[in-house]
Amino acid sequence: MKIFLSEEQQMIQDMAKKFAESELAPVAAQLDANPDAELFNANLAKLAELGFMGLNIKAEYGGVEAGTVAFSLAITELAKACAATAVTTSVTNMVADVIQAVGNEQQKQTYLPKICSGEFLAGGFCLTESSAGSDPAGMKTTALKDGEDYVLNGSKIYITSGSIAGVFVVWAVTNPEAAKGKGISCFLVDANTPGVNVSKSEDKMGQKASPTNEVHFENCRVPAANMLGLENKGFAIAVSELAGGRIGIGSLALGVGLAALDYAKTFIQERQQFDQPLAKFQGLQWMLADRYTDMEAARMLLMQAASLKEQGQSFATQASMAKLFASEKANKACYDALQLLGGAGYIKEYPLERFARDVRITSIYEGTSEIQRIVIARDILR
Incomplete structure (x- = not known):
């Protein structure tokens, strides 16, 4: 694993940081209090426009070919300012990655330039259902062949960017007689396809500016040419791409x-109690030391997983380790940081209560900590 960032990786990190500080940070609290679409x-x-929606996509499709390490760095910088923007960017990159990894040439030429350019504001990853969350193989949405089309029926829940996505990657059962997880296929579904209905955005605890919706498919006809990969082999696509998505969510948590x-x-360096700055108290120093150490360890785990993915090596277990550690420790970091502010941390005038709400979901989506x-x-015991 490379210890030092390349010039390109450093440039992308710096660009993300500057954009986050100048464009996202000034409006993050406003978007949290009153989401402005x-x-x-x-x-x-x-x-x-800056290339952040196609960080790992080839230039011939409109991407910047920066790789997974750069993607992780960028998501971390965006999340420092606005977690809602970061999660939308992360999931959209994941959708583009799916299409590049599994799609045929026509599918890549059709959809990737629209995602990378912003013609599609976002992409949607339609896997989760009300009875198939941590157990996606138990999905009920069906796609039955009818001539040159498949007819989709069913609903997906908790879909990031559902109301603003230009295209959805959708998993559905194409062979109801097959063993669980063996008869599932994957489709590209344009958001404006008849039969696609998106419910109103959920009223969430955090990351409020990012719309999260139910997406319903009612006799939705999708051309057979829009199938990603092979029929009845779609579940493997979901498992593979979720591993990459975990790098994004771990980076967001970080x-x-x-x-x-x-x-x-900064707060404890400025606020005084007992005639000295709070930062002079060893107990508070140790809280900061422990949490910053956690964050640095999370960064290293994420860089390891991202580097392995970038090199085409097996990375799924490392991605799970990174996502687990980063999300759990980031939750701890936010609550300890809030504690360091005392009563001020509980007041909305300060950003800590927003950080605590925004970070909570990171140990749930893209696979819970338990998963x-x-x-x-399983990998350790194999």
């Missing part, structure tokens, strides 16, 4: 955790 979408469009600690560090432990343990 126009403002949020405008920032997504700007990120696309960013939020660092933002919380950085704010708390990560199962993935890791």
